[in-house]
Amino acid sequence: MLPVNKPVKTAMLLFSLQGTLLCLLSLLAPALAWADPLEDAQALVLSVSPLVAVSTEEVRAMERAEPWEFKPQLVRVNGQDTEVPTAERERAKEIAKAQIRLETIRQQVTREFLTEVQGLCERQSKQLLSAEMVLFFKDQLTSHKQMVQEGMIDKTALWEFAKQTQESKINARQVAVEYQAALDRTARQYGGPQWQRLKALLDAHVKQTRP
Numbered sequence: 001m002l003p004v005n006k007p008v009k010t011a012m013l014l015f016s017l018q019g020t021l022l023c024l025l026s027l028l029a030p031a032l033a034w035a036d037p038l039e040d041a042q043a044l045v046l047s048v049s050p051l052v053a054v055s056t057e058e059v060r061a062m063e064r065a066e067p068w069e070f071k072p073q074l075v076r077v078n079g080q081d082t083e084v085p086t087a088e089r090e091r092a093k094e095i096a097k098a099q100i101r102l103e104t105i106r107q108q109v110t111r112e113f114l115t116e117v118q119g120l121c122e123r124q125s126k127q128l129l130s131a132e133m134v135l136f137f138k139d140q141l142t143s144h145k146q147m148v149q150e151g152m153i154d155k156t157a158l159w160e161f162a163k164q165t166q167e168s169k170i171n172a173r174q175v176a177v178e179y180q181a182a183l184d185r186t187a188r189q190y191g192g193p194q195w196q197r198l199k200a201l202l203d204a205h206v207k208q209t210r211p
Contacts, residue, residue, distance in 0.1 A: 036208065038117065041201040042110060048192035049109050055102040062095045116186045117202065123179040124206045130172040137165040 046052050141161040148155045183202060191198030 037201040037204040134168045
């Protein structure tokens with residue numbers, strides 16, 4: 001076997017590594033292509049929600065507390081009400097209740113947020129439809145201009161198509177403005193100090209789900 005010098009060995013190794021990397025990227029490409037930013041958006045919303053934060057801190061405080069830091073129970077002993085420190089079992093029950101409240105709040109915040117996301121998707125669909133209408137009326141206007149030039153119709157017929165084209169452009173601009181306003185409002189409402197990142201995630205999700 002012929003000896004292989006060091007530069008050639010290095011080149012062969014790099015080539016092999018490059019091939020392995022390309023193979024891995026080809027396997028990951030489908031997953032990356034279908035990655036939905038909505039999951040990251042939901043996680044962000046829950047991480048900055050004041051309601052979730054308060055309820056989470058309540059659970060943590062209970063978990064840190066000693067049993068006697070809880071409200072004592074009144075027990076009837078020899079005809080008198082006597083305070084008895086809450087037992088560990090009762091402490092566990094209180095923590096479980098707090099955890100249930102936390103999960104309920106998380107679900108509520110998520111549900112309300114997803115409702116807003118659905119509204120954004122509907123606005124995006126409306127925006128796409130309005131853009132298609134602009135193209136439709138433009139094509140109609142161009143077609144009828146050609147018909148006028150060929151003497152097939154009178155030029156007065158162009159007025160209605162020109163009017164519809166202009167109206168469709170105005171409507172498309174208005175719909176686009178409404179979508180951006182709703183996107184901005186939702187991001188600010190649910191994103192807190194990270195609203196700009198949430199806005200980018202929401203916009204990416206909406207555009208990814210459009211037909």
